Structure formats: structure tokens, C-alpha cells
Amino acid sequence: MERISEDNLFEFATFDEKESEHIAAPRYSYWKSVWRTFFKSKVTVFLSVFVIVLVAFALIQPLQSGYSPTVAPNINNADMKYLPPSAEHIFGTDNIGNEVWDVVWAGARNSIIVSFVSTAIIMVVGILVGAIWGFSKKMDKWMIEVYNVVANVPYLLLAMVLSYVLGAGLGTLIFVMTCIDWIYVAYFIRTQVMIIRDREYNMASKCLGTKTFTMIVKNILPYLVSVIVTYISREIPGLISYEVFLSYLGLGLGTNYASLGRTISQYKSFMTGYPHLFWIPVLVLAAIAISLYVVGQKLADATDPRTHR
């Protein structure tokens, strides 16, 4: 009797193929994890809001103020010149009676537009070329020489000649910035692709019969995302710096465009007499660049799958 009852306690389980494939771990979604990691830190959230407000303000304020370096409405009004920062004139006024507040934001706007658009173009072209370059060994031999040439053409010369031929302006500057920098991105991506391509897990994946396309999308891209975001977070402040540098030398945007670089170069003679004129653009520039960089770095950390817990 007892034996029979013991037998009754057990029953045969049916083999369920679907069930056996199930992994008893929480579902992993890459992008959800990215955002979760990113928003975990209060400082990062605060900084991102700060950056968004800063960029939005820089984009909108000049439209509202209508500042243009070609008009100086207060040039003959001595009472409007060299005013210190106050409630009425937040950043004070400069040597020709312009509101420094307007000058700085108009310059910041152009810097931000140029750097964002250029970064987008550079990254798209660079990643596409770099991915193909990294996968094709035949192409590598030739592309290395192309890299040698493009990386060695003096960018200052190119900047000047192109602004000569195309006429100075935002479009020209974006073209100047992109037409050399893409090769650095391509070279960088090529190296990354080459490193990941031959990793053990990809070899294994290949052996198990994964298609190349699946491998690129599932195995390689998630790894590259964090690398690319890291690169972007350096590239945007880098290009702002580059625009400032070119304008400082008088090779960037023409005199018809507001520019932080030219503003700094124009105001540098007031450094001792009216220090606020010189230091305000420098510090605004530093604030924009540094906050963009830090937020970018945080985003890059969040996109690295290894930080996902």
C-alpha cells in the first residue's frame, strides 16, 4: 500500500522544448539598461538638464536678440560703452556699445551649430567607411595611404582655401571641419572593428553559424556604441575648440558671423582695462565645453554593457 502511494506522489514530466530554452534571468534590454544606468546618478541628471537648457538657450536667445556683428546700433553712444555687468546689462557692454550678453550667446550659437552638425556628419561618414575598412583586408592597404595623405594636408591651409572658394560661412566651416576629421573617425572605428572582429566570442559565434549581419548588429555594434559615444563626447567640445581656434586666427567664420573665437581675440586687448569683457566669453566657452563633455562621458559610461548590472 505504502509503495503504491509513493509511486502516486511522482508523475512523469513531459519534455517541453520551449520551456527548456528559457533562461531564468530577467530579460535584458540594452537601451533600457543604458537609460537606467544613466539616470541613476542625480548629478548626471542635473548636468543633462543644465546642458539641454544651455544649448537651447544658446540656440534661441540670438534669434530673439537679433544680434549681428555687422550692425553696431550704439557705436556713437558713449554712455553705452564699457558698462560693467549689472541687472540691466547682465554681462555689461563692450567697446562699441554692444550687449556682451547678446554677443556671447550669438557666438555660442554658431559654435554649437557648427560642432553638432559637423560631429553628426563626421561620425556617419567615419563609421560607415571605418566599418568597411575594418572588415576588408584588401582595402586596408590602400586606406592607410589615404589616411597618411588626408591626415597630413595642413588643415589651416584647407580651411583658408575652401573659405576662399566657397565663401566664408557656416556651411563652409562645417565642410572644412568634416573633410579632414572623418578619416580619424574611420581609422579609429577600423581599429576597433579589427580588434572585436577576431575576438574569441565572435569566432565562436561564427563557428556556430551566425550570419555576418547578425554578428554586426548583435555582437559588434553594442560594443561599438559606447566607444562611439565616448568619441562623440570628445568630438563636440573638440570641434567647439577648433572653431574658436580658427576664428581666433581669422580663418573661421567670416566677419559677418558672430563667433566666440573672434570675440575672445577682439576682447583680449581689454584684459587689463575691462577684464569682464575678456573673461566672460572665455568662461562661457569653458562652461559649455566642459558640461557637454561630462554629460557625454556619463552617457558613454552608461552605453558600455559592462556597467549594466
Added chain:
Amino acid sequence: MKKGYILKRLLRSLISILVIMLVVFILVYTLIPRDNIFFEDATYRKLGGKPDEKTDYVYNTWARLGYLDYVKINDYCLEKYEAGSEEMKKAVLPDSQETANFVALYESKGYTVEYMKVSGQAYAYKDIPVIQRLATWFGNLIQIDHVNRVQDPNNPDLERKIYFGTTPTGGWAIIGSGTYHKYLLYTDSHFPFIHQNFITLNMGNSYPTYQGLEALSVMFSPQGTEVKRDVTFETGETASSAINFGTLTYKENLDRMDKKKFVDHYANYTTFKDQASMVGTSFTMGIFAMLLAYGIGLPVGMAMARNKDGVIDKLGMLFIIFITSVPSLAYIYIFRYLGTTIFGLPSIFTTFGPSDIRSWILPIISLALPSISSLMLWIRRYVVDQSNSDYVKFAKAKGLSRKEIFRRHIFKNASIPIVHGIPSSLAACITGAIITEAIYSVGGMGKMLPNAINQYNNVMIVALTFLFSTISVVSVLLGDIILTKVDPRISLTEKAGRS
């Protein structure tokens, strides 16, 4: 490493340089309007009221710079008639038979014929294609001095020989006659003590700025005021002069003063000056900045890695973030402000000049900042990576001290990628630092390219590009070779590598 690899790579580098130069030639000589070169030319401005002279000057300048071939009716008729003769005066007139022949001849050769505005005299020109200009440029690049180099119709008795002797300042020398340089090889008390003039590089004469100077000598000649001392010339004449005897070259027309000083036709010279050349200034600044960067960046980066997530690490990261994100223009001004207000250092290089050490401190620190930050970042990364590797765990398990593991194992491996970058950093010293030199008004190489571009000094642009790209391509190769010497596991040839 195989010798064939280096040879092949040198050859490919050479082709790369050629292509770079072609791109630069196209940019400079076809895309920039050729009228622009006169913007900075004082002679051109003076000729405003004389259209014929102006046209002649413009075309002569273009011809000298290699833009085009230029022929005047005057030159054409001089082959037939005496200068200043009556036939000559008639022949150059626009309705003469000679002019008709001239026009027919040069139009058949593909020249464009035009007439002067006032006198109506004919002239012809033909553009020289960029490829041909590039070939000419490379053809003239390397000049080898030999006894038949000077061909002076006014001095047919010029001796042609090479002999041993001494310079007036007492150094040994190989002296040439009939050569362009008088002293082909000589010793003196100036660095690098042995100088040679057998092989010189010729990159054309600078125009419109630094007129008449060779492009290379603009970069390499000393600057500042002349250093005079009492010298005895070969004629026995003694005078206070800054002459550098080693630089004597052939001069066709000697004046009275030359005849007093020199026994032969070698009377062109450059002088000693009290400041280093542009290259010298940039190089001195660059070398010290580099030493500073390695001296601070490496130890601090390693300290950061050893105290990962500690106070030093956090502070270091703050510094790195600041330097990488803030535009150099902004942080150089900020550091300069701190240096001048706290330490009382001069804000501009020229306040005390290059002989005072205080002038150098701030520019060198400013120049070193980005290298310090990137060295810190990378050495930290490498050391952290190496610390987690199996061989370090093994060494720990075997009982090696922390210090020993670090010094003999981690540092050795972590420094390999750092060593790779040394030749490139050295090369960067020569090209100069544009922003740093501009902010501190240092007379170095940094301003050369932007100035040459702004002033349309095309000769200089081409010379600088050639110099910089050659140095950069060679330094990358050197870095790779050093890499294989430091780490024998690395091979540059494709077969031995994994990928």
C-alpha cells in the same frame, strides 16, 4: 624586423608625401586667385599710376614664382637688334612686322597674346600646369654644390677647384672655388660645430613677405639683433662685424666695400644674431615642454593608477577633464592669468626676451598642459589594465613585493605604447604651437603657416607643408621601429601579426 619592410614603407611614405604636395599645389596654385599674392607687396602698390610697369611687374613676378611663362616683344626683338637702336624702337611698336611675327609665333605655341595699355607693346604668356610645377619644385629641391656651378660671364677667369684650408676664424675647412658656397665643409665654435654646404635644400625664395630670403633660411636663420665682434678679413682689413664666414656665397657684382674685405667673389653672407631661429625657438620650447610633460604626466598617472578611485585619482581626473574639454585658448589664458598674478611671471615672451629664463616658464607650462593630461590618462589606463592581468597575479602569488612588481613588470609593459609616441611628440616640437606662441608672442614656427596663408606667401606654404609632412611621416615610422625594439613580440610585417 625585415629590411625590406622598412624600405617598402619608406617608398610608400614618399608616395604619400608626393600626393600631399600635389594636393597642396592644387590648393595653393589653382584655387587661390593669383592676384592675391600682391596684397602684401609694397612695390606693387607703388606702381598704381603706371599701368605698363605694373603689368610688367605682375607678369614678371608670376613668371618668377612659376605660375606662367612670360615673353615680351622687347625680349623677342633684342635677339635681332641692339638695345636702344632705332630699329629696336620701331620694332617694338604694335603695328611693326616684328610684332606680327611675335604674335604669330607665340599664338602657334599656345600662348595668350595681349598688349600693354599705354605703349601698346605686345606680350605673351602661357600658364604652367600644376603637375609640371610640382615636378620642377622637386627637381630643384636638392642642390649639390660642384665646381662648375657658378657661371658668371663677367668673370671668365674664375678658378675651379676644391682644396683644404682654414676659415678666417681658424676652423678647418674644405674650400671651393667655382662652387656656389665658398666653405663646403667647415668647423667653428657654433652648434653643431661641423657644418656642410655640399648638399642644400632649395624650396624657393619667399614672396611677398621675407622678400629675397630663401624659404628655409627664414625658418632656420637666427633672429634678433646682430652680434658684432672684431674680425680680420682675408685682405687684412679689421672691422667690427657680425659676419658668419661659413655662409659666404658667390656674388656677381662686387661693390667697393666688398673689395676691401674679400679677395675673391665670395662676398654674400649672413650674420650672427643673438636669438635662436624660429625652428630653434620652437624646438627649445617644445623639448622642455615635452620633458615637463613626461616628468609630470608619467609619475602622476602612475600614482593615480595605484590609488584608483582615491583622492589623487579623482583630482587627476578633474584636471584631465578640464584640459580635454576646455578649448586650449581658454585654459591658456586662465593659466597665464594665474601665473602672472600669483608668481609675477611676464605675460608676454618679449618682455624679458629669450635670454631670461622667466620668459620661458609660462609658455612651456601652457604647451605641456595637454600632453601632461593625455599622458596621465593613458599611463593610468595602461597601468590599471596591466595590474589586472594574470602575470601580475602570478607574481603576487609568488611573493614579489608591490614595488618590485610595479617597477619591473607593470611599468615595463605599460610604457610600451607611451614610447611609441615619443618621435611624434619630438616632431611636434618643430612644427611649433600655434596658439601658445600667439598668446605669448613667442617668435617660433607656430605663427608661420597661419601668417603665410593670411599673407598669400605661397612659397612658404609649400615649403612648410613639405617640411611638416615629411617630419610627421618619418616620425610615425620611427615610432613603429622603436616599438618593435622595445617590445620584441610586436612585428610590423603582416604575416607575423594576428590580424
